Amino acid sequence: xxxxxxxxxxxxxxxxxxxxxxxxxxxxxxxxxxxxxxxxxxxxxxxxxxxxxxxxxxxxxxxxxxxxxxxxxxxxxxxxxxxxxxxxxxxxxxxxxxxxxxxxxxxxxxxxxxxxxxxxxxxxxxxxxxxxxxxxxxxxxxxxxxxxxxxxxxxxxxxxxxxxxxxx
Numbered sequence: 001x002x003x004x005x006x007x008x009x010x011x012x013x014x015x016x017x018x019x020x021x022x023x024x025x026x027x028x029x030x031x032x033x034x035x036x037x038x039x040x041x042x043x044x045x046x047x048x049x050x051x052x053x054x055x056x057x058x059x060x061x062x063x064x065x066x067x068x069x070x071x072x073x074x075x076x077x078x079x080x081x082x083x084x085x086x087x088x089x090x091x092x093x094x095x096x097x098x099x100x101x102x103x104x105x106x107x108x109x110x111x112x113x114x115x116x117x118x119x120x121x122x123x124x125x126x127x128x129x130x131x132x133x134x135x136x137x138x139x140x141x142x143x144x145x146x147x148x149x150x151x152x153x154x155x156x157x158x159x160x161x162x163x164x165x166x167x168x
Contacts, residue, residue, distance in 0.1 A: 057111040058092035065090070065139065065154040069167035072150040078164035088118075088154055137161030 006033040039050075053061075067079040069085040079086070089097040093111040096109040096118060108119040117138055132141040143150040155161035 023067055023144065036055040036064075053092070053094050053109065053111055055092075058094075061109075061116070061158055063090065064088070065156055066162065067152060068138065068162055069153045069164050071167075072145075072148060072149060074166040078168055080164070086152070086154075093099075126133045136166075138166075 065088045069078050070082055085101055087099045093109055095106050097106050098103050110117045115132050117129045119129050132139040137159050138153050138155040141152045153167050
């Protein structure tokens with residue numbers, strides 16, 4: 001299986017290419033800088049806390065969350081415009097399955113307030129992460145992809161938050 005370091009750049013590349021094809025302005029993405037800077041993207045909470053979630057957080061996040069929309073280079077696009085099927089399935093045991101166009105990887109996750117951390121395994125354990133913010137029934141995953149801030153918004157199917165018109 002590929003690791004997250006390989007599958008995520010593919011997902012981000014798909015998003016960025018779709019934005020370039022759609023035509024983009026060069027204005028920066030309005031993102032929460034504290035979630036895309038390098039220090040936060042490499043948090044090390046210690047192996048004892050990774051994948052431990054409270055029952056309340058597990059119940060809140062349980063299930064599948066599909067890509068609804070994304071933003072990079074000042075351009076907002078729907079998941080349909082991105083042309084890639086992406087989802088996260090959060091499990092109550094502290095694991096999350098990320099699926100990109102039928103290829104899946106399993107990682108660990110934690111939640112602290114509105115911040116969701118998805119832990120990416122490295123050769124020496126879980127020492128890098130990606131941060132998402134849960135708000136309004138959706139979670140926004142913030143990436144710093146080669147210096148380019150990118151947002152990817154995920155929501156559970158059938159919810160108001162799953163309507164792409166909320167974001168584009």
